[in-house]
Amino acid sequence: MLPNLLHAAFQRQFHHTPTLLVRAPGRVNLIGEHTDYNAGFVLPAAIDKAIYFAIRLNNTSIIQLYSYDNHALFTTPTTEVRPESTLWANYLLGVVAQFEKRGISVPGFDCMFGGDVPIGAGLSSSAAVECGLAFALDALLETNLDRMTLAHMAQKAEHEFAGVQCGLMDQFASLFGQDGQVVRLDCRSLEYEYFPFDTITCHIVLCNSGVKHSLASSEYNTRRLECEQGVAVLQRHYPLVQSLRDASLEQLQAHEAELGEVVYRRCRYVVEENIRVEAACQQLAAGNLRAFGEQMYASHAGLRDDYEVSCPELDVLVRLAQAAPGVYGARMMGGGFGGCTINLVEVDHVDEFIRSISAQYEREVGISLETYQTTIVSGVGVLEPVVLQ
Numbered sequence: 001m002l003p004n005l006l007h008a009a010f011q012r013q014f015h016h017t018p019t020l021l022v023r024a025p026g027r028v029n030l031i032g033e034h035t036d037y038n039a040g041f042v043l044p045a046a047i048d049k050a051i052y053f054a055i056r057l058n059n060t061s062i063i064q065l066y067s068y069d070n071h072a073l074f075t076t077p078t079t080e081v082r083p084e085s086t087l088w089a090n091y092l093l094g095v096v097a098q099f100e101k102r103g104i105s106v107p108g109f110d111c112m113f114g115g116d117v118p119i120g121a122g123l124s125s126s127a128a129v130e131c132g133l134a135f136a137l138d139a140l141l142e143t144n145l146d147r148m149t150l151a152h153m154a155q156k157a158e159h160e161f162a163g164v165q166c167g168l169m170d171q172f173a174s175l176f177g178q179d180g181q182v183v184r185l186d187c188r189s190l191e192y193e194y195f196p197f198d199t200i201t202c203h204i205v206l207c208n209s210g211v212k213h214s215l216a217s218s219e220y221n222t223r224r225l226e227c228e229q230g231v232a233v234l235q236r237h238y239p240l241v242q243s244l245r246d247a248s249l250e251q252l253q254a255h256e257a258e259l260g261e262v263v264y265r266r267c268r269y270v271v272e273e274n275i276r277v278e279a280a281c282q283q284l285a286a287g288n289l290r291a292f293g294e295q296m297y298a299s300h301a302g303l304r305d306d307y308e309v310s311c312p313e314l315d316v317l318v319r320l321a322q323a324a325p326g327v328y329g330a331r332m333m334g335g336g337f338g339g340c341t342i343n344l345v346e347v348d349h350v351d352e353f354i355r356s357i358s359a360q361y362e363r364e365v366g367i368s369l370e371t372y373q374t375t376i377v378s379g380v381g382v383l384e385p386v387v388l389q
């Protein structure tokens with residue numbers, strides 16, 4: 001089991017035992033994509049793929065970070081925490097900087113991390129890294145920050161040290177996940193509500209397109225700006241519109257020409273997606289997975305045609321899923337331009353679904369398909385100290 005390996009590797013690397021072991025999960029999002037930074041609704045869950053941390057204060061003024069998966073060490077004095085060319089280190093240094101910004105001085109520490117959240121698959125490995133360290137430092141330094149504060153600090157780390165102007169969803173999901181439950185977050189009020197999701201009868205199958213588009217972060221920031229442009233136009237007519245969350249389809253239609261063709265489509269997608277999340281939650285609560293799945297297909301169509309963050313490979317995966325028996329719904333997930341689709345599959349059809357979609361994807365696209373079946377677990381937490389033989 002990975003935490004045990006990490007514990008042993010930490011001892012070999014740093015010549016003392018870690019005082020804390022932390023697990024920080026990746027996430028899925030059932031519906032509500034690109035709505036978080038528009039103050040709308042999302043419906044994520046933490047999953048059984050995680051980044052693990054072994055960590056200890058080291059009584060020096062040096063921070064030592066070790067990436068178990070890259071076999072790489074990065075060290076820096078505590079006084080010189082800044083964005084570096086070692087990209088993986090930035091997710092961690094960005095978190096340290098957030099503690100400093102709050103006036104909490106971070107002493108030297110040794111940290112080793114690694115896990116099984118596939119990188120670049122849209123499962124938020126970076127949020128897991130940020131949230132795990134934020135949680136670990138809070139525990140080690142006894143700063144008692146609440147989870148929402150830690151989520152915001154992790155988000156800021158991504159903005160300031162990774163250059164992606166992300167919303168709050170990924171960090172929230174990693175910190176607030178609950179066993180067997182998806183959680184709807186209102187990204188404006190920050191109120192949230194859990195909904196049971198039974199992954200025994202309905203499996204969550206992730207299909208990794210195997211595509212990692214370098215466009216992802218630049219296009220992400222562009223979409224965010226386009227939404228802001230849309231809000232600026234609407235505000236001239238409706239001063240109460242603070243974000244696309246407040247806008248209606250009628251308002252958008254009334255000012256279509258002024259918004260311009262592209263911005264209009266971006267805004268329409270966001271407004272429609274918020275409506276879909278609310279409907280989907282009611283359908284989930286009523287146990288109507290078929291109707292829920294239809295919302296997912298509609299979400300994908302909007303992401304593909306209006307928001308334009310899909311790619312041909314993801315579209316193939318959704319099309320194949322839509323034609324397969326026993327699939328309630330499927331769509332691309334996360335920022336887009338590659339990564340995984342999320343598929344809700346009736347338990348008796350899972351094996352056949354995976355077999356046939358893998359064969360068809362390889363035939364059509366020429367990429368061998370990796371699939372993951374995930375369960376929904378609790379958010380970031382401490383692992384019991386491991387006793388090694």
Ligand code: GLA
Nearest residue numbers: 033034166167168169334335
């Ligand atoms: C990425 C971001 C999230 C969210 C999604 C799209 O995962 O980190 O904040 O915006 O894309 O829904």
